[in-house]
Amino acid sequence: MPDEVAVKAWRELSRQYAALSCALESALQDRHQLGMSEFEVLDRLVGAQDCTGLRMQELGEQIHLSQSALSRTVARLEKDGLVERKLCASDRRGVFVHPTEAGRERHAAARPTHREVINTTLGG
Amino acid sequence: MPDEVAVKAWRELSRQYAALSCALESALQDRHQLGMSEFEVLDRLVGAQDCTGLRMQELGEQIHLSQSALSRTVARLEKDGLVERKLCASDRRGVFVHPTEAGRERHAAARPTHREVINTTLGG
DNA sequence: GCGCATTCAATGCACATGCAACTAACGTAC
DNA sequence: GTACGTTAGTTGCATGTGCATTGAATGCGC
Numbered sequence: 001m002p003d004e005v006a007v008k009a010w011r012e013l014s015r016q017y018a019a020l021s022c023a024l025e026s027a028l029q030d031r032h033q034l035g036m037s038e039f040e041v042l043d044r045l046v047g048a049q050d051c052t053g054l055r056m057q058e059l060g061e062q063i064h065l066s067q068s069a070l071s072r073t074v075a076r077l078e079k080d081g082l083v084e085r086k087l088c089a090s091d092r093r094g095v096f097v098h099p100t101e102a103g104r105e106r107h108a109a110a111r112p113t114h115r116e117v118i119n120t121t122l123g124g
Numbered sequence: 125m126p127d128e129v130a131v132k133a134w135r136e137l138s139r140q141y142a143a144l145s146c147a148l149e150s151a152l153q154d155r156h157q158l159g160m161s162e163f164e165v166l167d168r169l170v171g172a173q174d175c176t177g178l179r180m181q182e183l184g185e186q187i188h189l190s191q192s193a194l195s196r197t198v199a200r201l202e203k204d205g206l207v208e209r210k211l212c213a214s215d216r217r218g219v220f221v222h223p224t225e226a227g228r229e230r231h232a233a234a235r236p237t238h239r240e241v242i243n244t245t246l247g248g
Numbered sequence: 249g250c251g252c253a254t255t256c257a258a259t260g261c262a263c264a265t266g267c268a269a270c271t272a273a274c275g276t277a278c
Numbered sequence: 279g280t281a282c283g284t285t286a287g288t289t290g291c292a293t294g295t296g297c298a299t300t301g302a303a304t305g306c307g308c
Contacts, residue, residue, distance in 0.1 A: 003239045010144060010242045017141040018188035020134060037294085056257065064142035069295050071258055076294095093256040093303045115127045118134045161264080180287060193265050195288055200264095217273045217286040 020121045027117045032110040037065060037073045039114060042082065042107040045099045053098025055088065082106055144245045151241045156234040161189060161197045163238060166206065166231040169223045177222025179212065206230055 021036060028034045034042070040063050048054050060070050074097055077083040082103035088094035099107065145160060152158045158166070164187050172178050184194050198221055201207040206227035212218035223231065 003243070006242045006246060007239065009246060013137070013141055013144065014188060017137055020137065035294085057255095064138060066296050067257070068259080068297080072294075075258085088256095091256085091304070095257065115131065118130045119127070122130060122133060159264085181285095190266050191287070192267080192289080196264075199288090212286095215274070215286080219287065 016122075020118065023117050023121050024114065027113050028110055031113050032106060034106065034110055035073075035076075037063070037069070038077055038082075039107070039110055041070075041073055041077060041097075042099060042103055043111070043114070045083065045097060046104060046107045053084075053086070053096040055094050055096060057094070059097065077103070140246075144242065147241050147245050148238065151237050152234055155237050156230060158230065158234055159197075159200075161187070161193070162201055162206075163231070163234055165194075165197055165201060165221075166223060166227055167235070167238070169207065169221060170228060170231050177208075177210070177220040180219050180221065183221065201227070 024039075025036045028036060028039050032039075041059060044059060044062050045054060056067075056070060056074065059074075060067055063070065065073065074083060074085065078085055081100060083097050083099050086096045086098070088096050148163075149160045152160060152163050156163075165183060168183060168186050169178060172182075180191075180194060180198065183198075184191060187194065189197065198207060198209065202209055205224060207221050207223050210220045210222070212220050
């Protein structure tokens with residue numbers, strides 16, 4: 001790929017990401033008191049119907065966030081009562097995270113906003 | 125666009141942006157002591173061959189950064205001697221930013237890295 | 249059992265970012 | 279000329295992030 005084309009692609013990628021992440025961040029915050037990272041975590045947790053929840057590590061593979069950032073995002077969600085952390089019995093270094101009932105409700109309320117903003121921003 | 129397709133597109137966008145911005149950030153930092161935002165600013169300044177430089181406002185339109193973040197990015201570049209700020213004579217609220225010789229050299233050294241990382245990451 | 253490297257997650261710290269408030273300069277109305 | 283609204287850019291502050299370190303638990307070699 002010629003350099004100039006690649007750079008153009010990068011700028012376009014960057015532009016789209018900035019527009020969408022910014023729109024998501026403010027819409028989710030305004031309407032549902034959720035940051036984008038918080039929503040992403042909730043979304044993965046609710047999406048994984050395994051009732052025991054996901055390990056931090058599994059979350060980390062799906063969400064692009066450093067390990068420390070993920071740890072703190074989950075901590076914020078826990079403080080707000082949206083997820084719970086449980087020690088993993090078989091490997092006591094591990095931590096299972098699963099949504100609370102309040103977490104499921106908040107996610108259900110926020111999901112339409114998420115979808116709508118994505119459609120609007122990517123479409124327009 | 126069906127919701128699920130849009131969400132998939134967003135996740136893919138997010139994944140690509142994370143991979144590329146992360147790779148750029150670390151490569152530029154390691155090899156040229158430049159953050160990604162700093163390089164972007166330099167790149168626009170050198171690209172605009174107007175020898176008087178660009179106004180902060182013009183930079184802001186091209187780079188996706190809040191006004192305050194841009195102001196501080198330029199301040200860092202100035203502190204490192206890579207750009208200079210000059211008051212605009214016709215409108216003394218405005219600020220012209222233009223690269224110094226050192227800034228041009230640093231940019232020239234970093235540009236191949238930038239292009240290479242983009243090609244490698246977008247290609248692979 | 250006893251070390252020792254490895255893995256998982258949390259925390260101290262530095263830093264870049266965004267928002268809101270602020271300062272300075274411009275332009276207009278009068 | 280004075281007052282007022284607007285625009286350009288900077289700064290105080292709170293916050294989210296990454297890197298490196300730490301602490302705990304695991305597994306392996308012996």
